[in-house]
Amino acid sequence: ARALATAERRFLAERVGPVLAGHLGAVRPVAASVVLVGAGVVNLLTGLRLLRAGHRVTFYDSGPDPRSGAPWTSFGCSRGGGDARMFTLTEADGYFGSPGGGPLPFAQPVKDKGWGLADLARLGPAERAWTEDNARVPGWLARSFTEEVLGYNLTSDRLWRDLRHDVPELFHGVGLREGILRIYSDQDVLEAHAARQRSLTDRDFEILSADRVSARHPALAAAHRAGAFVGGIEVNGFTVQVHRFLGLVTDAAERAGALFHWGRPVDALVPGEGGAPDGIRCRDGETVRADHYVLSPGAYGEALLRGTASAGLIHGMAGAWLTLPDPGRGLKNSLKITRSGHTAADANVTVTEGADGRSYLTVGSGYGWTGTDPDNLDPTQLEALHAAVDDTASSFFPDAFDEARRSGLLERSRRYCVRPWTASSLPVFETTRTAGGGLLLITGGHNTGGFAQAPVTAEAVASALRGESHPMHVDYHPNRLRMFYGQKDARLPE
Ligand SMILES: Cc1cc2nc3c(=O)[nH]c(=O)nc-3n(C[C@H](O)[C@H](O)[C@H](O)COP(=O)(O)OP(=O)(O)OC[C@H]3O[C@@H](n4cnc5c(N)ncnc54)[C@H](O)[C@@H]3O)c2cc1C
Known part of the structure; x- marks a missing residue:
């Protein structure tokens, strides 16, 4: 498997390396004007990085200013959904084929424990091709892709620390919480995840029994009595209230000279001579x-x-959110809950602070595939997604869930947002030369890890604008899977 993975990566580098070198070689490493389309977490951190490198930065976003109180449905993924995101070394994990070996999850409606959220009548050949791409990635290649993506989390870990050191004001008043408790419903899965965590950090992990978890975190005592989890591990990571964080990043970018055009959708790239943008x-x-x-x-x-080469690669994958009052009995860390075989198999529970100064738990979970159109949501399946997240919240925090239902908080806090997701689970980094001799870069498709991978993506963009290569330019190349299958002419746009 290692030899095959090495060969695939070498083939890719040999194929795309010279073209990328040509594009980067033409870049004049000077302070330049840069237009960014999209101001979600990935591009906001990219813009901030470019400002720090001396570039002049202008943003266009079809949505409203993240600091505004516009309806949650009018925002993209980062500012939509719940006000919480997590960094751990295993965000942006790979998802291939069917976890249980049965039919592909995309074709199965959420209410039947699948990931199908879309109105099936509105799906077409683009969606069929995408699910086929997901299913046919061989196991060794899937493992290699996932290892590469998680490798970028290690770099992001360092870059997050640097950002906290260099721009500490971004992390004040955003509910920063250190350390993540991971708990599991299945002992084998717990042990497999502990082994993987060890391989990523060289750190030894103590597997905590359910008794130990419950003693350290009494807020989980009721879930322990009900047998909801078998044990856990404590891992490095942190959570923030991402809506507040995006507001502070926007403030910092404005102070550094960025211009923002909110409510300004960009419809298309304008072709120049020879078709280059x-x-x-x-x-x-x-x-x-x-x-x-x-x-x-x-x-x-x-x-x-x-x-562009990135067209068609990124589909929507919705997740659902709700908020509970903090049970207040010692939930010291934000949690990651893994419930094997459950519709809401992976749930993040973030300890947050409300506008009223009180503590809350913000729960985000679930996978609902929309196909190419992130607005293609079948209301029945969306309800099933919310019901699955309700089930996790009520199983782990029964009293807080009842209180949230009684007070109306549950209903008020129900939201969803749609993540950008690729069939290969490899994010996208496209590099193209423009008609004017500059670069057009396309980033995104980070699946469950757009927040986690934002700093390293920003770094790869900054490298490109200095005319320097970054391994991400090759690893996240949009033609990677197509080239592997030879299914498409792999010539790249010049
Ligand atoms: C339930 C759930 C939990 C999650 N938890 C985590 C987590 O703990 N950690 C983590 O790392 N990730 C997590 N994610 C994933 C993460 O939220 C996303 O990967 C990330 O927010 C995507 O950011 P983005 O900048 O790529 O996209 P977005 O935030 O969607 O930003 C894209 C922006 O582009 C704008 N735009 C789009 N098209 C145009 C256009 N044509 N013209 C102008 N503007 C345009 C949109 O308005 C939007 O503002 C979670 C996702 C979900 C659903």
Whole structure:
């Protein structure tokens, strides 16, 4: 398996390396004007990184300012959903085929324990091809992809620490919580995850019995009595209230000179000589030009990315959110709950602080595939997704759940948001030369780990704009899977 993985990576590097080197070699490493389309967590941190490198940065986002109180449904994934995100070394994990060996989860409705959230009548050949791509990645390649992606989490870990040191004001008042408690419903899965965690950090992990977990975290005592988990591990990581965090990043970017155009959708790339991109066209008809462009539209880029190698790679995968009052009996850390075989198999429970100054638990979980259109949500399946997350919340925090139901908090806090997801579980980093001799970069598709991988993605963009290569340019190349299968002419856009 290792030899095959090495051969695949070498083939990829030999194929795309010279083209990428040509693109990067033409970049003049000077302070430049950069237009960023999309201001979710990935591009906001990218913009901040570029400002720190001396570039002039302008953002266009079809959604409202993240600091505004606009309805939650009007935002993208990062500012939509619940106000919580987590960094651990295993975010952005790989998801291939069917976890239980049965039919593909995408085709199975959520209410039947699958991931199918879309109205099936609105799915077409693009969706069929995407699910086939997911299913046919061989096990050795899936493992190799996943290892590479998790490797970038290790770099991101360092970059998150650097950011906290260099720009500490981004982390004040955002409910920063250190250390994650992972708990499991299945002993084999617990042991497999502990082994994987060890391999990522070289750190030895004590597996805590359910008794030990419950003694250290009395808030979980009722779930322990009900046999909801068999044990846990404590791992490195942190959580923040991401909505507040995005507001502070936006403030910092503005202070550093960034311009933001909120409510300004970009419809298309403007082709220049020879078809190379030469600007972006806003829906209001304006054409905007800059030295470089960075597009990071989350799950909403289907039309914008038309004609690029990234077109069709990123589909939507919704997750659901709810908030409970903090049970207040010593939940010291935010949690990651793994419930094997459950519809909401992986749930993050973040200890957050409400506007009223009280503690809450923000629960986010579930997978609901929408296909190319993130608005293709079948209400019956969406209800099933919410019901699955309700079930996790009520199984682990029965009293807090009852209180949330009685007080109306449960109903008020129910939300969802749609993550950008790829069939290969490899995120996307596309590098193209523009007609003006600059770069057009496309980033995104980080599955469960867009927050976690944002700093390392920003670093790879900053490298490209210095004319320097970064391993991510090759590893997240949008043609990687197509080249492996030879299913498509792998010539790259010049
Ligand atoms: C339940 C749940 C829990 C999660 N938990 C975690 C976690 O703990 N840790 C983690 O790392 N990740 C987590 N994720 C994933 C993470 O939230 C996403 O990967 C991340 O928010 C995606 O950010 P983004 O910047 O790529 O996209 P988005 O946040 O969607 O941003 C894209 C932006 O582009 C704009 N846009 C799109 N098209 C256009 C256009 N044509 N013109 C102008 N603007 C445009 C949109 O308005 C949007 O603001 C979770 C996801 C879910 C659903």
